[in-house]
Amino acid sequence: MAAILVTVGMGPWSFDRLIRAVEPLCAYHDLFVQTGASAVVPPCPHARWIPLDEMQCRLSDAAIVITHAGSTVRLVQRLGRVPIVVARRRALAETGSDRQESFLRVEERAGRVRAVWAVETLPAAVASHLTPAARKLEPALPPAVSDEELTSILERVSRRLLG
Amino acid sequence: MVIVSGSGGVLLDTLALRPWWQHQETSWVAVRAADTEIALHGLPVTWLPDPPTWPHLVTATWRAFRLLGRRRPDLIVSAGRRLTVPFFLAARLRRCRRCGWKP
Numbered sequence: 276m277a278a279i280l281v282t283v284g285m286g287p288w289s290f291d292r293l294i295r296a297v298e299p300l301c302a303y304h305d306l307f308v309q310t311g312a313s314a315v316v317p318p319c320p321h322a323r324w325i326p327l328d329e330m331q332c333r334l335s336d337a338a339i340v341i342t343h344a345g346s347t348v349r350l351v352q353r354l355g356r357v358p359i360v361v362a363r364r365r366a367l368a369e370t371g372s373d374r375q376e377s378f379l380r381v382e383e384r385a386g387r388v389r390a391v392w393a394v395e396t397l398p399a400a401v402a403s404h405l406t407p408a409a410r411k412l413e414p415a416l417p418p419a420v421s422d423e424e425l426t427s428i429l430e431r432v433s434r435r436l437l438g
Numbered sequence: 439m440v441i442v443s444g445s446g447g448v449l450l451d452t453l454a455l456r457p458w459w460q461h462q463e464t465s466w467v468a469v470r471a472a473d474t475e476i477a478l479h480g481l482p483v484t485w486l487p488d489p490p491t492w493p494h495l496v497t498a499t500w501r502a503f504r505l506l507g508r509r510r511p512d513l514i515v516s517a518g519r520r521l522t523v524p525f526f527l528a529a530r531l532r533r534c535r536r537c538g539w540k541p
């Protein structure tokens with residue numbers, strides 16, 4: 276049994292397909308599901324919306340993160356781990372563009388995610404992701420810029436824009 | 439400075455710039471959603487609807503043009519698209535500086 280966090284992001288689009296796909300996992304794992312705008316209620320602990328600070332804590336604590344192909348992917352990778360990722364599809368009215376699918380293809384090619392293109396295969400993906408070695412991101416992402424560096428860069432940009 | 443943000447990843451991107459904007463005189467224009475309401479609580483926010491399709495661009499740009507006329511910001515910052523494009527167009531008309539952020 277692994278502690279698994281499932282998150283569909285905080286945007287206005289539902290992602291019922293992913294929530295339904297994780298339902299069978301509730302019987303075997305310690306799951307928490309952030310359901311967002313989805314109408315499906317999973318048979319395990321869940322919440323529609325989570326403040327960002329709490330989400331950061333949950334991401335750090337979870338052994339496995341299953342997420343849509345949004346910004347959460349980078350948050351997990353910054354923690355040195357490989358997320359299991361399912362892309363929202365515009366054709367299924369799960370988002371308004373093809374950006375998640377193209378982003379996931381790029382990340383999959385780079386080996387930075389465990390991409391799941393058919394949600395029926397999600398339990399198998401979780402089973403193959405149970406060992407720490409499978410979840411560890413190598414090579415690690417470069418560290419995020421420091422607050423000081425970020426401020427310095429943006430000060431420079433804004434000074435240039437403002438003349 | 440005016441920061442324009444939608445919901446979801448765009449909000450995360452703009453919040454990531456906090457070390458910079460927290461020291462500036464900042465107001466927000468945002469799409470009302472669960473995450474924006476939580477994250478921007480206590481900050482000066484003008485809530486606007488998310489323009490759903492391109493035919494609404496003209497209306498959204500006119501709304502942005504009027505808002506920028508009242509605020510007169512030196513700089514507009516955003517990471518998004520749908521709410522951002524009208525603001526960047528309006529900023530162009532107002533000759534206001536724009537700062538797009540694409541991580």
